[in-house]
Amino acid sequence: MTSAPKPALKRAVMVASAFALAAGALQIAAAPAYAVAGPTTKYECRDLQTPGKLFPGDEVACTVTVSTAGNDSFSNVIAEVTIPNGTVYESGGNKLGGQKVSFTLGEVTKNKTASATMTVMVEGQTPPNTNISSDAVVKGFAPNGAFDTNASSNTLVVVSAGGAQGNQLVAKTDVASVNTFGRAETPISELVDAPAGVTPKIELVTSAEPKKNYVGASIIDNGQKIAWTALCTATPQEKTQSFTIKISAPGQASVEAKTTVLLGNNVANQGIVPPANCAPKP
Secondary structure (H helix, E strand, C coil): CCCCCCHHHHHHHHHHHHHHHHHHHHHHHHCCCCCCCCCEEEEEEEECCCCCCECCCCEEEEEEEEECCCCCCEEEEEEEEECCCCEEEEECCEEECCCEEEEEEEEEECCECEEEEEEEEECCCCCCCCEECCEEEEEEEECCEEEEEEEECCCEEECCCCHHHCCCCEECEEEEECCCCCEEEEEHHHCEECCCCCCCEEEEEEECCCCCCCEEEEEECCCCEEEEEECECCCCCCEEEEEEEEEECCCCCCEEEEEEEEECCCCCCCCCECHHHHCCCC
8 A cells, every 4th residue: 555645745846846847837937929810901002103004214103101099009100112124213211132122110009000112114125915013021019929921912914115105205204303412314205105216305394383483403314314403491381393304205196194203202401492483472
């Protein structure tokens, strides 16, 4: 017959078991919870020049938006997006190696949505029917751990240069934004699509809003670019001025492209005169 454990030994076993359970509970509580539910991510790419018809030379803006309808707060939110194949990176975020661009979005709450935009240009030699799309990875911390979510943009399809006309110049609509020094340039590729072997030329730039005197224009590089100059300092209320650009090419009918120049784009530029002297004339 086996004798019952002595009281002292029984107490030692119970104490050891209690310490083991307490240590296990401490480890579980200290372990961070990963892959938790994160905020909502929306990712969209859009053609800035010819919506509905994407041509080589067009600019594409890919915008990632992170939001939440719940009461949780998300901190240290970052987004990493891919540069689409067939495009060249232009602006937005911090360009990394391997066709990646990163953005620091900070905090996202029910009352605070975060967004960021990467701008790319479709390469001139991109063939028709090429799909232009991008992927995004959004990471950060929720109240109960870290989150890591993926999102894919919509797909834009490149059509042949010149669109349905094929053998004619096709004008585009452009948006330019002067920098902190009050300067900007627009290459002709952002203003017109031309058939293969045809070299277009900018002939004339006229203001579509003649009462405004916010921005000046000069044709440079033998008609291959427009140089924009801010004539007044940007104000908190963003000013814009629209222009019509006449473009011609040998053997082609002339076309008129449209450009809207943003004065400062919410960044104080170094215009030539104060804003009061740039007011539209009656």
